[in-house]
Amino acid sequence: MASRAHPVDGDVSPATDGGDLPIKSSPQRHKVGVPPKQNMFHDFMYTFKETFFHDDPLRHFKDQPKSKQFMLGLQSVFPVFDWGRSYNLKKFRGDLIAGLTIASLCIPQDIGYAKLANLDPKYGLYSSFVPPLVYACMGSSRDIAIGPVAVVSLLLGTLLRAEVDPVTNPDEYLRLAFTATFFAGVTEAALGFFRLGFLIDFLSHAAVVGFMGGAAITIALQQLKGFLGIKKFTKKTDIVAVLDSVFSAAHHGWNWQTILIGASFLTFLLTSKLIGKKNKKLFWVPAVAPLISVIISTFFVYITRADKQGVQIVKHLDKGINPSSFDQIYFSGDNLAKGIRIGVVAGMVALTEAVAIGRTFAAMKDYQIDGNKEMVALGVMNVVGSMSSCYVATGSFSRSAVNFMAGCQTAVSNIIMSIVVLLTLLFLTPLFKYTPNAILAAIIINAVIPLIDIQAAILIFKVDKLDFIACMGAFFGVIFVSVEIGLLIAVSISFAKILLQVTRPRTAVLGNIPRTSVYRNIQQYPEATMVPGVLTIRVDSAIYFSNSNYVRERIQRWLLEEEEKVKAASLPRIQFLIIEMSPVTDIDTSGIHALEDLYKSLQKRDIQLVLANPGPLVIGKLHLSHFADMLGHDHIFLTVADAVEACCPKLSDEV
Numbered sequence: 001m002a003s004r005a006h007p008v009d010g011d012v013s014p015a016t017d018g019g020d021l022p023i024k025s026s027p028q029r030h031k032v033g034v035p036p037k038q039n040m041f042h043d044f045m046y047t048f049k050e051t052f053f054h055d056d057p058l059r060h061f062k063d064q065p066k067s068k069q070f071m072l073g074l075q076s077v078f079p080v081f082d083w084g085r086s087y088n089l090k091k092f093r094g095d096l097i098a099g100l101t102i103a104s105l106c107i108p109q110d111i112g113y114a115k116l117a118n119l120d121p122k123y124g125l126y127s128s129f130v131p132p133l134v135y136a137c138m139g140s141s142r143d144i145a146i147g148p149v150a151v152v153s154l155l156l157g158t159l160l161r162a163e164v165d166p167v168t169n170p171d172e173y174l175r176l177a178f179t180a181t182f183f184a185g186v187t188e189a190a191l192g193f194f195r196l197g198f199l200i201d202f203l204s205h206a207a208v209v210g211f212m213g214g215a216a217i218t219i220a221l222q223q224l225k226g227f228l229g230i231k232k233f234t235k236k237t238d239i240v241a242v243l244d245s246v247f248s249a250a251h252h253g254w255n256w257q258t259i260l261i262g263a264s265f266l267t268f269l270l271t272s273k274l275i276g277k278k279n280k281k282l283f284w285v286p287a288v289a290p291l292i293s294v295i296i297s298t299f300f301v302y303i304t305r306a307d308k309q310g311v312q313i314v315k316h317l318d319k320g321i322n323p324s325s326f327d328q329i330y331f332s333g334d335n336l337a338k339g340i341r342i343g344v345v346a347g348m349v350a351l352t353e354a355v356a357i358g359r360t361f362a363a364m365k366d367y368q369i370d371g372n373k374e375m376v377a378l379g380v381m382n383v384v385g386s387m388s389s390c391y392v393a394t395g396s397f398s399r400s401a402v403n404f405m406a407g408c409q410t411a412v413s414n415i416i417m418s419i420v421v422l423l424t425l426l427f428l429t430p431l432f433k434y435t436p437n438a439i440l441a442a443i444i445i446n447a448v449i450p451l452i453d454i455q456a457a458i459l460i461f462k463v464d465k466l467d468f469i470a471c472m473g474a475f476f477g478v479i480f481v482s483v484e485i486g487l488l489i490a491v492s493i494s495f496a497k498i499l500l501q502v503t504r505p506r507t508a509v510l511g512n513i514p515r516t517s518v519y520r521n522i523q524q525y526p527e528a529t530m531v532p533g534v535l536t537i538r539v540d541s542a543i544y545f546s547n548s549n550y551v552r553e554r555i556q557r558w559l560l561e562e563e564e565k566v567k568a569a570s571l572p573r574i575q576f577l578i579i580e581m582s583p584v585t586d587i588d589t590s591g592i593h594a595l596e597d598l599y600k601s602l603q604k605r606d607i608q609l610v611l612a613n614p615g616p617l618v619i620g621k622l623h624l625s626h627f628a629d630m631l632g633h634d635h636i637f638l639t640v641a642d643a644v645e646a647c648c649p650k651l652s653d654e655v
Helices: 040-052 066-077 080-086 089-116 121-126 130-138 150-161 170-193 197-202 205-222 224-228 239-248 256-278 284-304 334-365 371-386 397-405 412-432 437-451 454-463 465-480 483-503 548-568 589-604 616-624 627-631 640-647 649-653
Strands: 145-147 394-396 507-512 519-521 534-539 576-580 608-612
Touching (some): 066 080, 080 130, 089 121, 089 150, 089 284, 089 412, 121 412, 130 145, 145 397, 145 412, 150 170, 150 437, 150 483, 197 334, 205 224, 205 239, 205 465, 205 483, 224 256, 224 437, 239 465, 256 284, 284 412, 284 437, 334 394, 334 483, 454 465, 465 483, 507 548, 507 640, 534 548, 548 576, 576 640, 589 608, 589 616
Parallel strands (some): 534 576, 576 608
Antiparallel strands (some): 145 394, 507 519
């Protein structure tokens, strides 16, 4: 227990609410100010604005002529009209190099990711043609590279396959995929338009780390089918079912030629990635390695006719640009509800990944992105994509990292990538006929390895054990059950953590820092001394209906424990209970009732309740509820030190 002693600096006034340094006292103590009564409508509008329009998006329109406002509105919806005015040849050179580099990476990845979603490879290429063009016009990030990604492809494929078998009903499966993409876009755009982007923040960083790591392992295990040349493979995604399927096919289902191709090029890809990490100037080596692997492996299979020896290949890949798919989207019937449900889940995950990537690279280049505008851009992009034979696209971390390192300047790099994909669709798709599935499996395994962030998990364990539980819950949920269960666990634990922090706020006993008038947590500052006859407690949260009873009971328990210690040490009994309310940002009627109950309970025990530094919202409500009158205005102080001085005037004279 912290020692009990008198404050030793009686001629300085306290500074518990503004900083750690003492400040000179004035002869007269200041009273706690009561803010003027607010108009209910103005109060509501202020709360509404801070909730949905905290960034004041219309501030640029103030005091501007109509023509200027129209142009600003156009730039707000289509940022290309803003940055396009200052675009020049120097920027284009950087965008051209970056666009060509990410195109070389995206083409082989897109073919593999489409297979991950149980779709024909061409739909992966389609999804890197139209969506990036839309995003380039509407998105605010300069660095994000748009296209299919591994986690969303796996999630979409898993959810769709649970409803429709892609082998027996390929047409219905494809239509449901377009429907889910449409509603994924609607979900994203709606969240941005109604400025509800804060909802994605409910998925904590720890949960995302665990979910992504589990999804990466699941994706890598799924690639064992193509990597080992297994023809009969489980449709389940959990690690037990996958490994059982792999080892049951070991004696008759593995193809040594396929394994040789896959292992050789996976080694090449991992080596190229290592080279790129060691020398940042060689960033292009891991970027072009997948395309080089595809070209070499395809040529090798073609000249040796390894496909006749059991090596599985891509086979036919249709030429031509995206056909319209508007008439294939379900707008009625049973599949409409399925499409909405799958689309909402896939859209939220895609949104979380894209916004996180955009913010990461924006911070690295020191510019701002508007999260709500990003959501609208991503949503419109997927709505348009669903009508042009694309499935859910979002920001890809691997491609965005390459885009960043390649020196991209604007979203034009996405346009360059789209043009290269267009040329591939028009002229080069027949060349992929003999591409072995093993090389696509190797490319995907290589791409998802960085998603397993062991260092982040270790840091989470060191910093916050509850966060680590959320991380591991999501991780094990994905690899041992399914992707959707892992996601559900991640969301559930994130919400549980929020509820725990709201319903069980922290409280602390405060003591006086020697030779100052500062009062701080005695656990953080063991040298802090407690004033005889006074117990000072700080509540570190707003007091609402969800935690008011806990706060009252916890304060009473602190008091009981302290009384037992005081009695055992034969020290003066507790006469004053001071509650430091600086961190209490708000209080509701339940919280006020809790304070009233605490006050009445203390009165019966001849202990005076004292409040220190309640904020404007709190003191206003205490006055309106007449609790301030019940307590007495002379028992509400600006600082803890003022309260202690008033409660124990002798202490101010002792040194």
